[in-house]
Amino acid sequence: MSDAVAIGLGSMIGAGAFAVWQPAISSAGSGVLIGLVLAAAVAFCNATSTAQLAAVHPVAGGAYAYGNAELGAWWGYLAGWSFVIGKTASCAAMAMVFAAYAAPGFERPAAIAAVIALTIVNLVGVTRTALATKIIVVLVLASLAFVGTAGLISADEPARILGDGILAHGGYGILQSAGLIFFAFAGYARIATMGEEVRDPEATIPRAIVAALAVAVVVYAVLALTVLRAMGADAWLSEAPLSDVVEASGWAWGVPIVRVGAACAALGALLALIAGVGRTAVAMARGGDLPGWAARIHEASRVPRRAQVAVAVVVIGILLFVDLRGAIGFSSFGVLVYYLVANLAALRQRSSVRRYPRWLQVAGAGGCLILAATLPWQSLVAGVAVISVGVAIRGVRLLVERRAV
DSSP states (O other), X not given: OHHHHHHHHHHHSSTHHHHSHHHHHHHHGGGHHHHHHHHHHHHHHHHHHHHHHHHHOOSTTTHXXXXXXXXXXXXXXXXHHHHHHHHHHHHHHHHHHHHHHHSTTOHXXXXXXXXXXXXXXXXXXXXXXXHHHHHHHHHHHHHHHHHHHHHHHSOSSOOOTTTTOTTTTHHHHXXXXXXXXXXXXXXXXXXXXXTTTSSSHHHHHHHHHHHHHHHHHHHHHHHHHHHHHHHGGGGGGOSSHHHHHHHHXXXXXXXXXXXXXXXXXXXXXXXXXHHHHHHHHHHHHHTTSSOGGGGOOOTTTOOOHHHHHHHHHHHHHHHHHOOHHHHHHHHHHHHHHHHHHHHHHHHHSOXXXXXXXXXXXXXXXXXXXXXXXXXXXXXXXXXXXXXXHHHHHHHHHHHHHHHHO
16 A cells, blocks of 8 residues: 555655645635645545546546546547646646746746757657656655745744635635646546556555545645745745745755756656657547547657657647646646546446445536636636537547548
8 A cells, every 4th residue: 555655645746736836826825725625625536536437447548448438439538638638738837847946037948948858858768767756756855845844944034824814815716726736636546547556456545545645635735834934925926936935934045955856846747748648649549539640659669759749849839828827727627627527437337336425426526617617717718718629620520420431
């Protein structure tokens, strides 16, 4: 179980910890503390649904495969398309986080350079090794521990944590912050897909999910309190809030520690995301849900080069026109729709394979809908528009195929 918990924590406590506070606090102020709890609750429901589905469908593809199997091809397509667009936006967000901490003042060109460099690395078939992943996790946790120590112990005149009141931004602001914070929990369901990798998965996976989520929530709660205590309402003005917390606490000498941790976390996440989105695109192309050229695998490197180059081009386009708040909001929208399909697929499963009560799937689906609907309106409009385009593309393709028969 300890390995499963460690993998879950490694997926949840990473670059998102450096990214979410500026947009989330701008939406809810100190109400971000409630938003964190709501995001964790929805994440738990989603993870249990994914675990239940993974036990019956031990195949790659996640909710894309689950939706196809339990609900039909359109639902599977909706999940896959939402995953691709959501994780593509995550790539842009990770590049922005890297640039904000590693190259302040040159954020946009540094972010684009990072995407190009890591795409080249992926094209030759190099992704994160197990050793590199462990090193990144250690660096990230050390950086976050340093931020917590500096912010909670060393601040001479800490801002009042509750500011104007925990409900000052209203329920809408709190829900919006929850949707944005959900971005940081996006990797939690890795535990749910480990059915063939752990002993006694029926007992181990649920306990590991609860344990990993609980630890992650504690870590994020400490970070939220740290940011609010050190910077108060001004935290939303910072592009790199955790390094600014350290500086505001009088430990300016330690700012490079935080910047290195954030840069490593962001680059590690970006490398994995580019590879993951490319391979999901290949799976969808093989199923006829994306253009066939995206399914081509390079013979020597065994890498879907066309798909990964296409992903990089789209990510660079996002970087040219969207800020971090917009990228995180759009990513959260796509991932929330993806997990909406997962919850509905789990809800559809027969009683004989059910591991969790139906109310968890209902709560997960409802939570996904509410959090998606209360994201910043720009992200909501863009998300609905891009998903509509994807639905239209599939509809036209199916129509053409029918007429050709």
